[in-house]
């Protein structure tokens with residue numbers, strides 16, 4: 470056997486980065502669809518006549534199956550048992566199907582005036598939500614899969630940089646959604662137009678993932694030939710879950726993740742509306758300032774990921790990132806700070822926080838969880854994050870807005886919709902950020918006690 474054959478494919482720089490590029494592209498397409506409805510909120514209220522509570526119901530649907538059917542936990546287990554090829558294709562196909570259902574629901578007139586019996590929910594809201602829920606399963610499981618794929622290819626190499634790049638690339642999808650969603654919707658005078666673009670992108674993402682599968686197969690082969698087959702092939706045991714849950718550091722990082730993302734993802738869902746309602750931005754430009762956030766995080770996740778690889782300080786980076794979140798949300802809370810330049814400056818600072826924490830958090834997990842349990846561990850973290858940050862908090866904010874924050878009526882182009890005061894939701898986001906700081910500190914203390922190495926560099930020196 471020649472030396473070239475004996476070496477695992479993951480030692481090839483080109484192969485490592487190509488695999489990263491492909492899975493990151495599939496994630497980008499998914500993130501576009503995950504966020505494309507946020508800048509459309511004003512248009513949805515005007516055209517489809519949804520209320521904020523209905524919008525919150527729909528937004529929270531993303532996490533329904535993941536949380537209440539435990540799909541993310543099963544997804545993580547399936548990933549550990551069946552591997553990245555099967556799991557990735559399955560989840561990509563689910564994303565396409567879910568988004569197609571959502572597009573149909575917001576485009577058809579056949580659901581007009583229909584209401585789901587017993588639940589008393591508009592049929593259009595319900596069908597769109599079910600589509601979004603199926604899509605949510607796909608995007609979350611492919612997210613777990615991509616993370617494990619990167620952990621496998623980049624073990625001992627630039628793992629934090631690679632995860633940062635993946636998150637950064639995926640967020641280009643969010644940026645595109647926030648920047649283009651409202652203009653496309655306004656141009657076509659249809660909420661469905663930017664969603665249809667999502668169906669097309671997801672189909673391309675699925676094809677890209679099929680290409681990745683060929684590389685994954687080759688990686689398996691070279692690992693086998695070089696005698697480096699990882700522990701992946703060991704069968705999943707139910708005791709793995711018990712083992713993972715017995716690690717206190719795992720709990721701290723999971724809670725920190727849920728709190729941190731609760732103060733970011735639901736905020737992003739409402740940020741375009743906040744810009745209109747508090748900062749007097751025009752409806753068609755609602756997503757322009759929040760759209761800067763993902764753009765800002767693209768280079769920053771790379772810079773901080775690279776820093777973590779080389780210098781370490783993972784727990785400290787998570788604490789600093791959470792602190793920035795508190796400062797920014799507090800600024801958004803103050804009622805008289807309502808000039809759009811304040812929103813712009815605060816959004817840029819938020820970009821630092823939104824890069825610092827993920828750049829350090831995701832590559833920290835393999836420091837205390839063995840590779841063969843990573844799918845299950847990330848599945849559990851994502852499950853908690855879905856429960857709190859992607860379901861509970863968006864729903865709570867929608868409820869709080871409708872119940873406590875309506876101040877009157879706005880009339881745009883002859884169409885009226887409610888006017889909101891966002892102070893109370895922003896107080897909630899600030900408190901979530903504060904709690905994230907507390908759990909960051911607890912994680913740092915636990916790392917000092919147990920020696921996970923969170924403050925050490927990721928890259929083998």
Ligand SMILES: NCCCC[C@H](NC(=O)[C@@H](N)CCCCN)C(=O)O
Pocket residue numbers: 500503504609612615616632635636639643730734827831851854
């Ligand atoms: N390598 C782990 C990547 C996680 C990145 C993280 N995404 C999530 O946490 C997803 N569960 C939620 C995706 C929602 C899309 N708007 C991130 O920071 O984006």
